[in-house]
Amino acid sequence: MKLSDKAPKSGSGMTREATREPGIAALDRVRKPSRLKGLDAKTATGPGRKPDDRTAIAAPTTPRVAVIGLGYWGPNLVRNFYSVLGENLRACCDRQSQRGQFILQNYPGIRFTDDIEVILGDPDIDALAIATPVDTHYPLAKAALTAGKSVLVEKPMCSTAEQAEELVDLADRNGKVLMVDHTFVYNPAVRKMKEVVDSGQLGELLFIDSIRINLGIFQHDVNVVWDLAPHDLSIVQYLVGRAPRSLSAFGAAHAGNGIESIAYINLDFGDGLIANFHVNWLSPVKIRHTVVGGRKRSLIYNDLDPIEKVKIYDRGITVRHDDLEGRRRQLIEYRTGDIWAPHIAQQEPLRTMVTHFIDCLREHKRPMTDGRAGLEIVRILDAAQRSIKAQGGRITL
Ligand SMILES: NC(=O)c1ccc[n+]([C@@H]2O[C@H](COP(=O)([O-])OP(=O)(O)OC[C@H]3O[C@@H](n4cnc5c(N)ncnc54)[C@H](O)[C@@H]3O)[C@@H](O)[C@H]2O)c1
Numbered sequence: 001m002k003l004s005d006k007a008p009k010s011g012s013g014m015t016r017e018a019t020r021e022p023g024i025a026a027l028d029r030v031r032k033p034s035r036l037k038g039l040d041a042k043t044a045t046g047p048g049r050k051p052d053d054r055t056a057i058a059a060p061t062t063p064r065v066a067v068i069g070l071g072y073w074g075p076n077l078v079r080n081f082y083s084v085l086g087e088n089l090r091a092c093c094d095r096q097s098q099r100g101q102f103i104l105q106n107y108p109g110i111r112f113t114d115d116i117e118v119i120l121g122d123p124d125i126d127a128l129a130i131a132t133p134v135d136t137h138y139p140l141a142k143a144a145l146t147a148g149k150s151v152l153v154e155k156p157m158c159s160t161a162e163q164a165e166e167l168v169d170l171a172d173r174n175g176k177v178l179m180v181d182h183t184f185v186y187n188p189a190v191r192k193m194k195e196v197v198d199s200g201q202l203g204e205l206l207f208i209d210s211i212r213i214n215l216g217i218f219q220h221d222v223n224v225v226w227d228l229a230p231h232d233l234s235i236v237q238y239l240v241g242r243a244p245r246s247l248s249a250f251g252a253a254h255a256g257n258g259i260e261s262i263a264y265i266n267l268d269f270g271d272g273l274i275a276n277f278h279v280n281w282l283s284p285v286k287i288r289h290t291v292v293g294g295r296k297r298s299l300i301y302n303d304l305d306p307i308e309k310v311k312i313y314d315r316g317i318t319v320r321h322d323d324l325e326g327r328r329r330q331l332i333e334y335r336t337g338d339i340w341a342p343h344i345a346q347q348e349p350l351r352t353m354v355t356h357f358i359d360c361l362r363e364h365k366r367p368m369t370d371g372r373a374g375l376e377i378v379r380i381l382d383a384a385q386r387s388i389k390a391q392g393g394r395i396t397l
Helices: 074-088 097-106 116-120 134-146 161-174 188-199 224-240 349-363 371-389
Strands: 065-068 089-093 111-113 127-130 150-154 178-181 205-215 246-252 262-268 274-280 282-294 298-302 310-324 327-340
Touching: 065 074, 065 116, 074 089, 074 349, 089 116, 097 111, 111 116, 116 134, 127 134, 127 349, 134 150, 134 161, 150 161, 161 178, 161 371, 178 349, 178 371, 188 224, 188 282, 188 298, 188 310, 205 224, 224 246, 224 262, 224 274, 224 282, 224 371, 246 371, 262 371
Parallel strands: 065 089, 065 127, 089 111, 127 150, 150 178, 205 274
Antiparallel strands: 205 282, 246 262, 262 274, 282 298, 298 310, 310 327
């Protein structure tokens, strides 16, 4: 049984448990690419070893990237960067040297180091993709930007809004790309939702109801809000395109460590639109639903539905007014029309995200999920945390 949405992705070649096995001999501080000499990448087999010939980018203009952090999520970035860049994925780094075993076994042409200074000091590396615990995002991203590298940082961008503001400012001043991996913004189903919303088919948006619950992995460093809500908040940020005005949040810690494992967050956009989020590591079943209610139609996104992830409902109410005995009465009529499921492309969101980052590096474009988008999400997370401590007290954003 899957315990959380942290199931290993195909081709990552390792599970969360497998990465924690002790006793693997430490590797050399920097593993030279000479091990790959004579190996034709086109004939290499195994997870992630074969660069995609169709998308590999010509060498001279190809950015050179290093992935930092090879725990649960980092190997997914490695697999995707390698499939797009081949050996312009120049190096990987994890402060636990035994993580290098994964690189050695699956990507023998890629260097590994347990020392971030080696990466920061390497003039042949243009950008870092950071997949380390949340409290390390700020110091690592700051060091990278200061060293003249661009940065892709995992969600959530930082632990505080002040840190996020500083990174945005530093990236601007140094003319570097700063992007946050809000993976769901690159999900074809979410892209379809955006298309539907922007087409006006739903009419004015009235409410959004989001549920992301399962028997999840209890994180030791962040609560369920910082772990799961960035996904849903970034989906709503992308769909709605404007920031909420205020929020209120409730949460409960049930594991005896003071870290909330259940939370409800309510956002008010100040113009009639309200959005509700339920994130929970304690649910016996896994649910990944988002309902987007519009004045004309509504849609439901079910991330677990293998085929019909997005359904549009031509259902709703029509309000009529009637003068009866001199009194103004409201009459509600219910409409029940068709339900349909638009076609959704099959594409790995992480692959799209990585490709977008590389495009932004090459063309020096502002990413869709840039530092400012990351900052806005961190502000909401930060406010949700404060509201939970204040028993749901409303906070103006
Ligand atoms: N986008 C998504 O869908 C998604 C999914 C899961 C996790 N994440 C994010 O990825 C990040 C990492 O999560 P995880 O579950 O892989 O964590 P993890 O604890 O499994 O792995 C983190 C790795 O970073 C290494 N590390 C820590 N500090 C380091 C440093 N200073 N230098 C080099 N290596 C260092 C650790 O040794 C560890 O191997 C988090 O921000 C998390 O929110 C994103």
